[in-house]
Amino acid sequence: MEAINLDQKSFEHGRIFMYECFPEADSLKNPTSWKAYFSKSKAKIVKRFDSVQAKDLMILMQKKNTHWTPTLQTLKFEANAHKEMFTSNENLKYITSIRKKLWWKYDTDYNREKNLESGGFSISEQFFEASKKQVAMAHKLGVSIMAGTDVTDSFVFAGFSLHDELYELTRSGLSNLEALQSATIIPARFSNKEKDFGTIDLGKKADLIVLNKNPLNNIHNTKDIYGVFLNGTYYNEEKIIELKNFTEIATSSFHMNVKALISLVNSPLIRVQFAD
Numbered sequence: 001m002e003a004i005n006l007d008q009k010s011f012e013h014g015r016i017f018m019y020e021c022f023p024e025a026d027s028l029k030n031p032t033s034w035k036a037y038f039s040k041s042k043a044k045i046v047k048r049f050d051s052v053q054a055k056d057l058m059i060l061m062q063k064k065n066t067h068w069t070p071t072l073q074t075l076k077f078e079a080n081a082h083k084e085m086f087t088s089n090e091n092l093k094y095i096t097s098i099r100k101k102l103w104w105k106y107d108t109d110y111n112r113e114k115n116l117e118s119g120g121f122s123i124s125e126q127f128f129e130a131s132k133k134q135v136a137m138a139h140k141l142g143v144s145i146m147a148g149t150d151v152t153d154s155f156v157f158a159g160f161s162l163h164d165e166l167y168e169l170t171r172s173g174l175s176n177l178e179a180l181q182s183a184t185i186i187p188a189r190f191s192n193k194e195k196d197f198g199t200i201d202l203g204k205k206a207d208l209i210v211l212n213k214n215p216l217n218n219i220h221n222t223k224d225i226y227g228v229f230l231n232g233t234y235y236n237e238e239k240i241i242e243l244k245n246f247t248e249i250a251t252s253s254f255h256m257n258v259k260a261l262i263s264l265v266n267s268p269l270i271r272v273q274f275a276d
Helices: 014-021 034-047 051-063 072-080 090-092 097-118 122-139 160-170 178-180 187-188 219-223 239-249 254-266 268-275
Strands: 011-013 068-070 209-210 225-230 233-236
Touching: 014 034, 014 122, 034 122, 051 122, 072 097, 072 122, 072 160, 090 239, 090 268, 097 122, 097 254, 160 178, 160 219, 178 219, 209 219, 225 239, 233 239, 254 268
Parallel strands: 011 068
Antiparallel strands: 209 225, 225 233
16 A cells, blocks of 8 residues: 555556455565465465455555556466476477576476475465456456566466466456457556557557457467567568577577576576575
8 A cells, every 4th residue: 555655656466465465464574484474374365365455455556547467477387386287388498498497497396396285286276366356356446457477487488478368367357358458558558658559550660460360259369370570570470480499499509598597697686586
């Protein structure tokens, strides 16, 4: 509430209301016991969610035009880390070995272990599903939702995961059109870039994805790509496949992995995430 009233214009992550609307939220903020307390209380956080408090916060967000980016992909990963069908994602070939071994492996192993401990997977799934219900609640109350994935987080794939996020948003109360708007016109307005981006119109930047099928009929049709216009250049299906093949080769190269390692070590943000 303090942050909203101080004009913070956006919040990220699907778990934010789970934390803030938990009666014992102050205990979650204790830096000496946060991890242990959270792990022990995860089921209780779902069951004791204060919907009245959440509604008040969401109404305040709507009044102050505060946006929410749920990044549901992060919670989806936590809920599915123990499932081989999920962790054998074909897009892993586009991720450097350094990132997979030094970051994603430990995160996956940790969440898999937690999920397999006395039915922990059901708690993670409940957490994920509860967060989607809160997105539906916020959307119904008029909170502007923006699509985002928290890219570089475990099993979040640049580009690819955005399509999955749009699907999860439609499972969270948004129509197909509203999900598409959450990735186009709404972030364009939020960023004061509506003049150049967000819709197809004369004089705007022609950064476009051309689809084979209508995503208003089925949101999965956003993956059925015919071609891409980017920075004035058109990439047909053949060129897109060529770029994907190049990315796969570059990702597996020694040079690219060294660059990735240096970037990880030098990034203050990544160091904080490693500590978490």
